[in-house]
Amino acid sequence: MDILFFKAALFGYLLSTCGYMASLILKRVSAARISAWVLLAAFVLHTVSLGLRAGGAGLTPAVNLHEALSFFSWAISGGYLAFQLKTRTRVLGAFVSPAALILMLAAASGLDVISIPESLEGGLVAAHVILSLTGEALLGLACLAGIAYLLQDRWLKHRRVTGYSRLLPPLGDLDRIGHICLLIGFPLLTFGIAAGSIWAGSVWGSHWSWDSKQILTSLAWLAYAVLLHQRLAIGWTGRKAAVLSIAAFLFVLFTLIGNAFFRSVHNFV
Amino acid sequence: MNLILFGMSHKTSPLEAREKLALRCGEAGESSTGILGIPGVKEAMCLFTCNRCEIIAVGDSPEAADGIRDFIADTGEFSAEDLDRFIYVHRGGDAVRHLFRVASSLDSMVPGEPQILGQVKEAYRQCVDRKSSGMLLNRLLHHAFRTAKRVRTETGIAENAVSVSFAAIELAKKIFGSLNGKTVLLVGAGEMAELAARHLAANGAGKIFIANRTYENAVRLSREFLGSPVEYGNIGEKLGEADIVISSTGASGYQITKDMVAAALRRRKNRLLFLIDIAVPRDVDPAAAQIDNVYLYNVDDLQGIVDENVKTRVAETGRAESIVAEEVSLFAQWYDSLEAVPTIVDLRRKLEEIADGEIGKSSWLRELGPEENEKIRQLVGSVLNKILHGPVTGLKEASRNSGALPYIEAVRKLFKLDDSSSEFRVSSSEFEENAEEVKGEPAGSAASGRSESREDN
Numbered sequence: 001m002d003i004l005f006f007k008a009a010l011f012g013y014l015l016s017t018c019g020y021m022a023s024l025i026l027k028r029v030s031a032a033r034i035s036a037w038v039l040l041a042a043f044v045l046h047t048v049s050l051g052l053r054a055g056g057a058g059l060t061p062a063v064n065l066h067e068a069l070s071f072f073s074w075a076i077s078g079g080y081l082a083f084q085l086k087t088r089t090r091v092l093g094a095f096v097s098p099a100a101l102i103l104m105l106a107a108a109s110g111l112d113v114i115s116i117p118e119s120l121e122g123g124l125v126a127a128h129v130i131l132s133l134t135g136e137a138l139l140g141l142a143c144l145a146g147i148a149y150l151l152q153d154r155w156l157k158h159r160r161v162t163g164y165s166r167l168l169p170p171l172g173d174l175d176r177i178g179h180i181c182l183l184i185g186f187p188l189l190t191f192g193i194a195a196g197s198i199w200a201g202s203v204w205g206s207h208w209s210w211d212s213k214q215i216l217t218s219l220a221w222l223a224y225a226v227l228l229h230q231r232l233a234i235g236w237t238g239r240k241a242a243v244l245s246i247a248a249f250l251f252v253l254f255t256l257i258g259n260a261f262f263r264s265v266h267n268f269v
Numbered sequence: 270m271n272l273i274l275f276g277m278s279h280k281t282s283p284l285e286a287r288e289k290l291a292l293r294c295g296e297a298g299e300s301s302t303g304i305l306g307i308p309g310v311k312e313a314m315c316l317f318t319c320n321r322c323e324i325i326a327v328g329d330s331p332e333a334a335d336g337i338r339d340f341i342a343d344t345g346e347f348s349a350e351d352l353d354r355f356i357y358v359h360r361g362g363d364a365v366r367h368l369f370r371v372a373s374s375l376d377s378m379v380p381g382e383p384q385i386l387g388q389v390k391e392a393y394r395q396c397v398d399r400k401s402s403g404m405l406l407n408r409l410l411h412h413a414f415r416t417a418k419r420v421r422t423e424t425g426i427a428e429n430a431v432s433v434s435f436a437a438i439e440l441a442k443k444i445f446g447s448l449n450g451k452t453v454l455l456v457g458a459g460e461m462a463e464l465a466a467r468h469l470a471a472n473g474a475g476k477i478f479i480a481n482r483t484y485e486n487a488v489r490l491s492r493e494f495l496g497s498p499v500e501y502g503n504i505g506e507k508l509g510e511a512d513i514v515i516s517s518t519g520a521s522g523y524q525i526t527k528d529m530v531a532a533a534l535r536r537r538k539n540r541l542l543f544l545i546d547i548a549v550p551r552d553v554d555p556a557a558a559q560i561d562n563v564y565l566y567n568v569d570d571l572q573g574i575v576d577e578n579v580k581t582r583v584a585e586t587g588r589a590e591s592i593v594a595e596e597v598s599l600f601a602q603w604y605d606s607l608e609a610v611p612t613i614v615d616l617r618r619k620l621e622e623i624a625d626g627e628i629g630k631s632s633w634l635r636e637l638g639p640e641e642n643e644k645i646r647q648l649v650g651s652v653l654n655k656i657l658h659g660p661v662t663g664l665k666e667a668s669r670n671s672g673a674l675p676y677i678e679a680v681r682k683l684f685k686l687d688d689s690s691s692e693f694r695v696s697s698s699e700f701e702e703n704a705e706e707v708k709g710e711p712a713g714s715a716a717s718g719r720s721e722s723r724e725d726n
Contacts, residue, residue: 028425087446152443156440156443156444156564157558157564159566159570159573159574161440161443161574162429162574162577162578162581165443166429169446170442170443170444170445170446171443171444171445171446171541172444172445172446172447172541173446175541176446234538235538235539235540236539237538237539237540237541237562238539238541238561238562239561239562240539240561
């Protein structure tokens with residue numbers, strides 16, 4: 001049953017992505033407005049799917065690869081929709097919706113694999129996975145907002161404001177989105193890492209095993225710590241903050257796809 | 270269609286002529302009643318703006334047309350020659366099309382300007398107050414409002430600023446998002462700078478600092494804008510506080526240098542800074558634009574944006590015209606079916622009255638049981654339906670092909686339908702709903718350009 005909803009949600013993300021693309025091609029905001037509603041519908045279906053999965057199996061719905069990707073996609077869409085409520089973010093969805101779609105497609109490829117080691121059941125693992133993934137999703141959103149910021153900044157600097165520039169949100173809004181995502185996402189990531197470390201300490205006897213994922217994560221964490229410091233203490237806004245936010249998320253991306261290349265204790269994810 | 274429209278616009282006549290006519294006509298509602306007095310005119314509405322005078326009337330008889338023409342000639346004191354030059358006349362579908370184009374702002378100097386729709390609504394309201402409009406004009410005007418709304422929402426004709434000061438506001442929004450609480454610094458004064466400052470204030474900008482070489486002028490202007498005057502030498506310091514700077518001094522040489530901007534940016538912790546340089550020669554060193562988080566636009570840049578926007582609007586007129594054409598044909602369809610529908614209703618009522626009368630007269634029916642009575646009624650009903658089927662479908666078909674009138678006349682005569690009156694009315698609920706629309710401007714458009722183009726005032 002949850003798989004049916006998952007597929008419906010996947011289809012919804014596909015539709016909203018097409019809508020946003022149409023909005024870009026036709027240069028019409030109205031298409032994006034409709035797509036936002038489609039995205040919301042997909043998000044609701046996705047929520048139901050995750051809920052059913054969690055309720056049915058009594059599992060954290062985010063432990064194996066399929067679940068993790070699906071959860072990531074859910075969190076990034078949810079985060080974006082929350083911002084859509086508060087600001088007129090317009091066609092920023094054209095960045096978010098495809099990202100969600102790609103994650104869902106990747107998740108769909110591992111749909112049938114539901115096997116996790118027994119050692120991974122328990123509250124701390126759930127907290128570790130959910131907190132980290134939500135944090136990373138928000139930071140991903142900050143990265144997308146950063147990319148949009150750099151585009152918009154370039155257009156405004158070069159005085160090319162009559163084309164695509166119209167479709168993207170104002171610089172101020174994009175910067176605020178990046179800032180808020182960082183303010184929420186960074187602590188979530190921190191708590192997520194801490195939960196994982198505590199669990200590892202109690203089960204494996206060591207809090208930190210320096211596997212590839214952990215190294216990359218610590219690099220990403222450091223980059224975000226620097227960014228947060230620069231933003232809050234030095235007052236970085238705008239271009240520099242956007243660039244660092246994008247760079248830092250590249251580390252996060254490596255942690256997510258790095259397992260394909262390295263052996264690690266996180267191999268199941 | 271029983272419609273005639275006389276008009277003179279900025280395309281056909283000089284301003285003085287339109288002014289004279291409008292002034293002498295007085296209020297639009299008043300002159301509508303005047304035109305209603307012309308023999309053959311059943312409904313009338315006048316619209317006066319500084320770019321056009323339009324008189325639209327129901328009643329296309331030669332005497333009505335002559336009457337309105339004489340009215341215009343007499344009121345405006347135009348010679349026959351002038352009258353022929355200034356005035357255009359549209360009849361039937363062309364009149365509908367013209368009105369729809371006017372309301373949709375396709376006939377305006379700057380296509381897509383938002384004021385004309387409000388002006389048409391106001392003129393219509395006055396004419397409703399004076400009861401000079403009837404069923405046809407009511408329907409026509411509501412249809413015009415609907416068309417204008419469609420054009421506005423479905424095309425990009427009303428999007429984007431078409432004046433330099435508004436282009437600056439749009440850019441400010443593009444940079445900051447909301448302008449709420451943003452600090453503005455005016456350096457030097459000038460019409461364009463003051464206009465831009467006024468627009469900024471109207472859009473929620475907070476504090477306004479005003480610097481001028483002559484301090485007294487700064488003080489005078491700051492009273493007007495409720496701002497604070499600043500010594501000219503302190504511009505550099507205020508750059509640290511201001512988010513939007515509008516510079517328009519008449520000085521030669523850069524008043525705001527790159528170093529000043531760089532220093533200000535450090536003080537303002539890199540918060541975004543929008544510099545608008547509308548002075549010629551320029552006030553702000555163009556090199557300042559290289560600094561991160563600084564956006565510098567001069568008057569040519571802004572004019573370039575405006576030109577681009579006007580082009581976009583013109584490009585959208587094609588789509589707008591096809592919407593108008595669509596709506597005109599919808600209106601024509603409604604107009605043509607107008608007379609067929611009440612006739613069909615009357616015809617059915619007439620036949621039912623006859624049947625009811627005959628059943629009432631037949632006393633032998635009462636001796637039968639209720640079941641048989643019901644059966645007989647059903648039989649009579651289905652006979653009526655069979656009889657009506659042919660004429661009704663015939664009428665509807667003819668009305669779709671715009672040729673219903675002769676059939677309608679024949680049916681009304683043959684069945685003596687005009688003994689009892691049955692006038693088609695716009696239902697009251699529909700009217701109220703539309704009256705609501707007259708008051709409420711579409712939200713998005715109004716904000717973007719109400720005070721921007723002084724077209725059609």
